[in-house]
Amino acid sequence: MPTEILLKILSYLDAVNLLSIGCVNRRFYQLASDNLIWVRIYSTAFSAKPSHWKVNSAKETVACKIPLGPEDREAGHWKKKYIAKQVASMKATVAQLLQPANPYTGLPVKIKEALRVSGLGWVIILRDKSGKEYITERADLAVNDTSITITWYCRNWPPLTTLSTLDLCGVTPVFMDQNKLPSRNGPRWRSLIAQYSLGDLREAVAMGCDGLVHVFCLSPGLLVGLWKREDELAFVMANLHLHQLMERSSLGSASVPYEMPPHKPFLDDGPGSGLHGxxxxxxxxxxxxxxxxxxxxxxxxxxxxxxxxxxxxxxxxxxxxxxxxxxxxxxxxxxxxxxxxxxxxxxxxxxxxxxxxxxxxxxxxxxxxxxxxxxxxxxxxxxxxxxxxxxxxxxxxxxxxxxxxxxxxxxxxxxxxxxxxxxxxxxxxxxxxx
Known part of the structure; x- marks a missing residue:
């Protein structure tokens, strides 16, 4: 198909579908990064709202329009600008929700709303000894007063003897529409929370058993259930404290966990500082x-x-x-x-x-x-x-x-x-x- 026809077709797609089709091959990546397409998407999403009725001079109007010239920018400029602004907008919304703190727990009062707005979810990635990955999406989620419990289960776990590590990751959609549920097919950012070794699972802390499973605890906060009869995975349960959970689940990378900023001590010259209260x-x-x-x-x-x-x-x-x-x-x-x-x-x-x-x-x-x-x-x-x-x-x-x-x-x-x-x-x- 000629490039002009493909660009015309792509111009009808939204941002999520453009990013998806850009993963097909190098040619589609270049076409899906076209500045003329993305400047339209950018201007539609972030069009400036007039704060007053004053008419700008012709010189000021021209100066404002110059940055929007897609032909003056490198390929993919407006795509990057759109993604950066979407991410910054979502972070600002979530940060505002996380401001009020509960006096009993010291945790954000609106943490549940922040989780919903951000579309944050969690996955586990099982990696076998050859490096092959098995990604399991969230199955059950329970939000408690100060923590979240996530449980994964399925019928086709890979054999336990072939597994080496388990990665617990937070996933957030790059684009989030507050009126729609987050899509698993759209672009998502993965943030590593913790990595666990499954090679020495039998040496982990045994928590107990019932008639069907026996469970083991891996620090921090992971519970692994094994079927008694087959000695294979039955379920995986993660317990995540809400303190800085949003940061740990969204600000790391796929291979490196988010590192908390260094704490600056509040110097108190009073007697018994750090011992009371x-x-x-x-x-x-x-x-x-x-x-x-x-x-x-x-x-x-x-x-x-x-x-x-x-x-x-x-x-x-x-x-x-x-x-x-x-x-x-x-x-x-x-x-x-x-x-x-x-x-x-x-x-x-x-x-x-x-x-x-x-x-x-x-x-x-x-x-x-x-x-x-x-x-x-x-x-x-x-x-x-x-x-x-x-x-x-x-x-x-x-x-x-x-x-x-x-x-x-x-x-x-x-x-x-x-x-x-x-x-x-x-x-x-x-x-x-x-």
């Missing part, structure tokens, strides 16, 4: 069920509580039964595939959001945890029931929760909750030297 919001949940949701204020530590590189924050005191709180319902981690459903007893997802004295998130995580029999013997006689514990640890600190089962009421009670914060993180955050 903490606030903790904690959630225990699974499959839309909430077992615990609470906020604990005015948490503090003393210099004498700093030991072995950690600062101790006592949230629930073992010896103060007025602070003990019950867990609602029977604790279990719910899972599902397109055929089966199940529940891993004594497991759940733990979300913790620790705010500093200015209300900013200091330490946040969302991860599966397992309730295991407690090995501690201290003061065990004062509780008339078996004791269990739940633990979590990363580079920022450790969390330890003690739970007792009350047979008479048929419920669990949290009798102790202690955080151990990395003193290195505390010093870096507050500019102190403990």
């Amino acid at each position: 903490f606030q903790l919001h904690v959630d225990l949940h699974s499959g839309g069920l909430s077992y615990l949701c609470g906020t604990f204020r005015n948490l503090f530590s003393n210099k004498g509580d700093i030991e072995n590189g950690y600062m101790k924050l006592l949230v629930i005191n073992l010896y103060n039964n007025t602070q003990h709180v019950p867990l609602i319902g029977k604790v279990g981690l719910c899972w599902r595939t397109d055929i089966f459903t199940g529940c891993i007893q004594s497991c759940s997802v733990m979300d913790m959001t620790l705010l500093d004295d200015s209300g900013k998130p200091f330490w946040c995580f969302s991860s599966p945890v397992c309730m295991r029999p407690s090995t501690s013997t201290c003061d065990a006689s004062i509780f008339l029931g078996p004791r269990f514990c739940m633990d979590y640890e990363d580079v920022g600190g450790r969390a330890h929760m003690d739970v007792v089962w009350i047979e008479e009421t048929g419920e669990y009670f949290i009798i102790s909750l202690t955080l151990y914060l990395s003193i290195t993180k505390v010093n870096d955050w507050f500019g102190t030297q403990y």
Whole structure:
């Protein structure tokens, strides 16, 4: 077909279809980057709106029209300009939605709306030992108070023995129409959140099992379910804390995660800087069920509580039964595939959001945890029931929760909750030297 005819046909396409057809070959890429086509799309989308009725002089009118001359620009100029402006417009809209913060969690109040407007989604990329990739789109999504749980499942997973790594990525459409659902066929930006090794899956932390699957936890926050009968993938569940989730899911690249900007410590010369004024919001949940949701204020530590590189924050005191709180319902981690459903007893997802004295998130995580029999013997006689514990640890600190089962009421009670914060993180955050 002659170039003139093809350009005429392409002029009827929108931006998404132009970018798609530009992937056919080199010739179509050049045709689909034509400035005459893209300057029309650009001027239609971003036409200047008059702010007053003053008529510009002829000289000013000519000066304004000069930049719009497509013949004076290199090939693809207006396409790049249109894409850049679309992306900047979307980022500005999302940034505005993320401004108001919840006083209890320190997280954006309108995070759900920001996720909808941006069209943000998540995929996992399974990579085998030969380098071949298997991309799985999102199956189920649950938005919790301070985290998001995404579950992927399908019937044709690649054999587990052939897999080497799993990439968790956020995907955002380059162009987003707020009146339409995001298309999976349009151009999308991929941002790597975390990469996991599947080669040593058997050496990961075993979380438990039921009659159909056994599950393993990979840090940070990934749960992998394997069929008992075939020892193959059943589902993959990711737990993502909402703190800076938009940035981590959209500002990285396909191979390099987004790196948080360095924190500038707020220098406070007052006594005990970095030791007091903490606030903790904690959630225990699974499959839309909430077992615990609470906020604990005015948490503090003393210099004498700093030991072995950690600062101790006592949230629930073992010896103060007025602070003990019950867990609602029977604790279990719910899972599902397109055929089966199940529940891993004594497991759940733990979300913790620790705010500093200015209300900013200091330490946040969302991860599966397992309730295991407690090995501690201290003061065990004062509780008339078996004791269990739940633990979590990363580079920022450790969390330890003690739970007792009350047979008479048929419920669990949290009798102790202690955080151990990395003193290195505390010093870096507050500019102190403990």
